[in-house]
Amino acid sequence: xxxxxxxxxxxxxxxxxxxxxxxxxxxxxxxxxxxxxxxxxxxxxxxxxxxxxxxxxxxxxxxxxxxxxxxxxxxxxxxxxxxxxxxxxxxxxxxxxxxxxxxxxxxxxxxxxxxxxxxxxxxxxxxxxxxxxxxxxxxxxxxxxxxxxxxxxxxxxxxxxxxxxxxxxxxxxxxxxxxxxxxxxxxxxxxxxxxxxxxxxxxxxxxxxxxxxxxxxxxxxxxxxxxxxxxxxxxxxxxxxxxxxxxxxxxxxxxxxxxxxxxxxxxxxxxxxxxxxxxxxxxxxxxxxxxxxxxxxxxxxxxxxxxxxxxxxxxxxxxxxxxxxxxxxxxxxxxxxxxxxxxxxxxxxxxxxxxxxxxxxxxxxxxxxxxxxxxxxxxxxxxxxxxxxxxxxxxxxxxxxxxxxxxxxxxxxxxxxxxxxxxxxxxxxxxxxxxxxxxxxxxxxxxxxxxxxxxxxxxxxxxxxxxxxxxxxxxxxxxxxxxxxxxxxxxxxxxxxxxxxxxxxxxxxxxxxxxxxxxxxxxxxxxxxxxxxxxxxxxxxxxxxxxxxxxxxxxxxxxxxxxxxxxxxxxxxxxxxxxxxxxxxxxxxxxxxxxxxxxxxxxxxxxxxxxxxxxxxxxxxxxxxxxxxxxxxxxxxxxxxxxxxxxxxxxxxxxxxxxxxxxxxxxxxxxxxxxxxxxxxxxxxxxxxxxxxxxxxxxxxxxxxxxxxxxxxxxxxxxxxxxxxxxxxxxxxxxxxxxxxxxxxxxxxxxxxxxxxxxxxxxxxxxxxxxxxxxxxxxxxxxxxxxxxxxxxxxxxxxxxxxxxxxxxxxxxxxxxxxxxxxxxxxxxxxxxxxxxxxxxxxxxxxxxxxxxxxxxxxxxxxxxxxxxxxxxxxxxxxxxxxxxxxxxxxxxxxxxxxxxxxxxxxxxxxxxxxxxxxxxxxxxxxxxxxxxxxxxxxxxxxxxxxxxxxxxxxxxxxxxxxxxxxxxxxxxxxxxxxxxxxxxxxxxxxx
Numbered sequence: 001x002x003x004x005x006x007x008x009x010x011x012x013x014x015x016x017x018x019x020x021x022x023x024x025x026x027x028x029x030x031x032x033x034x035x036x037x038x039x040x041x042x043x044x045x046x047x048x049x050x051x052x053x054x055x056x057x058x059x060x061x062x063x064x065x066x067x068x069x070x071x072x073x074x075x076x077x078x079x080x081x082x083x084x085x086x087x088x089x090x091x092x093x094x095x096x097x098x099x100x101x102x103x104x105x106x107x108x109x110x111x112x113x114x115x116x117x118x119x120x121x122x123x124x125x126x127x128x129x130x131x132x133x134x135x136x137x138x139x140x141x142x143x144x145x146x147x148x149x150x151x152x153x154x155x156x157x158x159x160x161x162x163x164x165x166x167x168x169x170x171x172x173x174x175x176x177x178x179x180x181x182x183x184x185x186x187x188x189x190x191x192x193x194x195x196x197x198x199x200x201x202x203x204x205x206x207x208x209x210x211x212x213x214x215x216x217x218x219x220x221x222x223x224x225x226x227x228x229x230x231x232x233x234x235x236x237x238x239x240x241x242x243x244x245x246x247x248x249x250x251x252x253x254x255x256x257x258x259x260x261x262x263x264x265x266x267x268x269x270x271x272x273x274x275x276x277x278x279x280x281x282x283x284x285x286x287x288x289x290x291x292x293x294x295x296x297x298x299x300x301x302x303x304x305x306x307x308x309x310x311x312x313x314x315x316x317x318x319x320x321x322x323x324x325x326x327x328x329x330x331x332x333x334x335x336x337x338x339x340x341x342x343x344x345x346x347x348x349x350x351x352x353x354x355x356x357x358x359x360x361x362x363x364x365x366x367x368x369x370x371x372x373x374x375x376x377x378x379x380x381x382x383x384x385x386x387x388x389x390x391x392x393x394x395x396x397x398x399x400x401x402x403x404x405x406x407x408x409x410x411x412x413x414x415x416x417x418x419x420x421x422x423x424x425x426x427x428x429x430x431x432x433x434x435x436x437x438x439x440x441x442x443x444x445x446x447x448x449x450x451x452x453x454x455x456x457x458x459x460x461x462x463x464x465x466x467x468x469x470x471x472x473x474x475x476x477x478x479x480x481x482x483x484x485x486x487x488x489x490x491x492x493x494x495x496x497x498x499x500x501x502x503x504x505x506x507x508x509x510x511x512x513x514x515x516x517x518x519x520x521x522x523x524x525x526x527x528x529x530x531x532x533x534x535x536x537x538x539x540x541x542x543x544x545x546x547x548x549x550x551x552x553x554x555x556x557x558x559x560x561x562x563x564x565x566x567x568x569x570x571x572x573x574x575x576x577x578x579x580x581x582x583x584x585x586x587x588x589x590x591x592x593x594x595x596x597x598x599x600x601x602x603x604x605x606x607x608x609x610x611x612x613x614x615x616x617x618x619x620x621x622x623x624x625x626x627x628x629x630x631x632x633x634x635x636x637x638x639x640x641x642x643x644x645x646x647x648x649x650x651x652x653x654x655x656x657x658x659x660x661x662x663x664x665x666x667x668x669x670x671x672x673x674x675x676x677x678x679x680x681x682x683x684x685x686x687x688x689x690x691x692x693x694x695x696x697x698x699x700x701x702x703x704x705x706x707x708x709x710x711x712x713x714x715x716x717x718x719x720x721x722x723x724x725x726x727x728x729x730x731x732x733x734x735x736x737x738x739x740x741x742x743x744x745x746x747x748x749x750x751x752x753x754x755x756x757x758x759x760x761x762x763x764x765x766x767x768x769x770x771x772x773x774x775x776x777x778x779x780x781x782x783x784x785x786x787x788x789x790x791x792x793x794x795x796x797x798x799x800x801x802x803x804x805x806x807x808x809x810x811x812x813x814x815x816x817x818x819x820x821x822x823x824x825x826x827x828x829x830x831x832x833x834x835x836x837x838x839x840x841x842x843x844x845x846x847x848x849x850x851x852x853x854x855x856x857x858x859x860x861x862x863x864x865x866x867x868x869x870x871x872x873x874x875x876x877x878x879x880x881x882x883x884x885x886x887x888x889x890x891x892x893x894x895x896x897x898x899x900x901x902x903x904x905x906x907x908x909x910x911x912x913x914x915x916x917x918x919x920x921x922x923x924x925x926x927x928x929x930x931x932x933x934x935x936x937x938x939x940x941x942x943x944x945x946x947x948x949x950x951x952x953x954x955x956x957x958x959x960x961x962x963x964x965x966x967x968x969x970x971x972x973x974x975x976x977x978x979x980x981x982x983x984x985x986x987x988x989x990x991x992x
Contacts (some may be wrong), residue, residue: 002039007118030112031091038084051490065186071125074491086245087115094464157230172214178207219251226548229298236342241653244335256312262317267338272313277420279306284427316498318395325388336373339467358439371473376474378432384477391512429524590705597914601715618644656740656852675956735916736849746934763949830872837865855939863947875956886949893941900935
């Protein structure tokens with residue numbers, strides 16, 4: 001299964017990056033993944049019928065309890081089979097639906113990766129990994145529903161679905177952590193085995209209710225049902241996949257999985273019964289009022305999900321078996337009907353049943369397929385929908401007949417629940433007839449009004465393949481009750497609650513469930529025949545605010561509250577923000593330090609007098625920086641404190657840290673020089689007398705808090721630090737002698753991966769601040785175009801063997817600068833130093849595993865070389881030095897780091913696991929290679945890309961802005977009063 005999931009993702013990536021050509025091949029190519037997985041699952045059928053399970057174990061992050069384990073039992077096998085079947089049908093259908101839609105590659109890639117994520121969700125054996133898949137379904141559904149971002153309906157529907165399901169997902173995550181910590185394991189099989197043995201406590205009940213909240217939001221249960229009809233803004237094939245077999249079924253899957261072991265907990269069954277029954281009634285009632293065929297199906301889906309929630313959540317043998325059957329039949333008939341509606345929309349240009357008439361004559365094959373699917377939805381024999389709904393009614397009758405059937409549900413609520421489900425089935429029968437008749441029937445009112453007729457073009461036969469095949473399965477499935485029962489029995493037998501259920505069958509004799517089904521057919525048909533009177537009756541009910549409007553009002557209120565709070569707290573003054581942050585540092589950690597019980601011990605202040613002298617210099621530099629009037633002086637003095645840290649690192653025997661700190665301080669000063677070009681030379685007037693003293697007091701309190709906290713931590717240490725083991729770990733499985741670098745790329749590689757991701761975000765943020773209206777690439781594009789033109793001219797000149805101006809210049813980009821701004825000695829020096837710095841950066845990259853250096857230090861050296869080229873020759877010289885997109889460089893770096901993370905998995909290793917090789921190169925000697933060099937190379941490229949982006953943003957970008965707007969000298973007008981500060985917004989950052 002892991003290979004199948006990877007295949008889905010790989011195909012999605014291949015299709016997404018393939019050349020932008022239109023064609024049906026992309027959908028058929030991506031259909032290979034679910035179709036192949038379906039074939040593989042078919043080979044597991046005998047194993048499932050024997051009650052066995054398929055297991056896979058791939059360690060991932062053992063320290064967090066996250067392993068890529070796979071467990072496929074009978075239940076998981078059925079859900080996975082349904083997912084693959086519907087996805088394959090939808091992908092085969094899509095080329096004909098999207099024939100004129102340009103983003104075919106995007107849609108096909110998203111559909112196949114969504115299928116892979118859903119397969120991972122239903123087959124994983126780890127709660128944390130399941131949550132990861134769970135949230136991925138939310139993200140990909142957001143992208144699929146927002147198929148056309150230019151339409152407001154798509155954007156709104158996608159955002160609503162994302163918000164609601166993410167809310168439930170976060171609640172579920174809390175429940176997962178509570179359960180995992182309580183049981184001591186995050187394995188799903190362990191949870192199912194250990195949960196019944198736990199004492200019933202409020203802690204356990206709350207955890208499972210949080211689980212339930214996540215499932216209810218995902219499966220569109222009341223009051224969260226409103227997001228599903230809104231998601232109908234997506235194209236019909238996407239709706240078919242999301243709402244027939246994947247996203248909404250994830251919640252049903254989770255409820256059915258947990259109910260046998262969690263339904264006895266307080267609150268579970270009452271919540272399930274009330275919410276599920278209410279959802280079924282509300283969805284069916286709303287479906288009777290819709291005129292859009294997709295909305296009829298959408299509210300019908302809400303209704304059917306309520307039915308499935310009731311069956312899956314009660315947790316007896318009979319209800320669990322019925323829930324699986326209804327889930328399978330619903331996937332088949334709802335997938336068929338969505339695809340049918342898509343063809344109707346595609347051939348007529350409308351889904352409004354008030355404008356459709358007589359399509360059964362024009363598309364008889366499609367009308368028959370729709371009739372079979374609608375009959376299955378209504379539970380008519382001999383379809384699969386009939387035998388599964390009969391099973392559901394029989395299971396609910398067991399609860400009433402057998403005194404709760406082991407659930408403890410009293411007879412009265414059980415009878416009321418059964419009656420509610422019958423009413424829901426009546427509505428289902430009515431809107432099933434309304435759907436088919438509205439799409440294919442001959443409606444006199446439409447025929448008598450030619451102005452309301454729609455244009456029609458016949459669909460191709462290939463367009464009908466998917467809905468016809470699914471409809472055939474709806475019909476044939478009614479005669480396959482025995483095999484389906486054999487598939488479900490192994491899982492049902494593991495449930496200890498309730499009586500043994502009846503098998504799926506077309507005939508169980510004259511019984512109460514059959515009588516209730518007959519009642520729902522007759523009354524539902526009568527409601528359809530008298531649909532005008534039913535509609536008038538619906539109009540007489542008092543109007544209740546729809547749930548979607550309630551949601552919109554709540555979100556609007558939250559937005560207004562956020563604006564009000566932000567307006568009072570975000571004043572635009574950076575000193576105020578810093579004061580709040582530092583004030584919290586003093587109050588919270590400072591209080592803990594103040595009231596802590598201080599242990600006895602001795603603090604070693606320094607081991608060498610030079611350390612004390614260095615500390616004094618750093619303190620004085622900090623004080624002078626606070627007193628400095630000039631910005632450049634303040635930056636340089638602040639840099640002194642950083643270089644002081646370099647000296648302290650050297651005294652402590654940490655050359656790697658000293659090298660990195662020195663490079664960071666150098667880069668900081670270089671970037672500061674670029675930034676100061678746009679800032680006044682001097683700070684504004686000093687703060688007023690009162691502000692000055694309370695700033696000094698806050699600074700002193702922060703210093704005392706930090707000093708006290710670090711001293712308390714040192715004195716309170718009772719165990720050896722974990723870093724004592726790093727030296728051994730660096731040699732044993734990091735295969736390196738540089739403990740610092742091995743820690744970054746192996747021992748704490750996850751931290752480093754997060755940090756380089758932050759670097760990418762930081763580069764994007766800097767560029768966004770500098771270029772409010774356009775990205776940095778637009779600024780560099782003209783320089784890059786000029787550079788390309790210059791290269792073409794040089795190539796032509798070289799071929800013609802004719803000299804061109806500036807051919808012998810030290811820095812070609814410098815030729816475009818004003819002669820007054822050029823410094824020839826600097827250009828000569830940079831031309832000579834630049835290749836040396838690049839070679840040094842590569843050396844640091846390759847030697848960092850055993851000597852001081854590494855990808856971060858090497859990237860900083862290469863970045864400094866690029867900054868020097870810019871400072872010497874301007875933005876054109878920067879393009880000559882690095883004619884690449886900084887974003888792509890950082891992207892390649894992140895990709896290499898991610899590749900290093902997952903590369904060991906196909907070979908049976910763990911994520912981020914390191915390997916080493918010894919290569920004998922003969923006279924060149926022996927070379928020791930470590931796989932982490934790939935991760936280090938990723939770090940190197942991210943840092944180089946960051947430096948290049950900073951040079952273009954704070955260097956080239958500011959040059960362009962200055963040239964466009966003209967050079968404006970900053971005003972040095974004195975500010976004498978606080979009111980003057982408020983009137984001068986450019987100085988508000990100095991106001992406290």
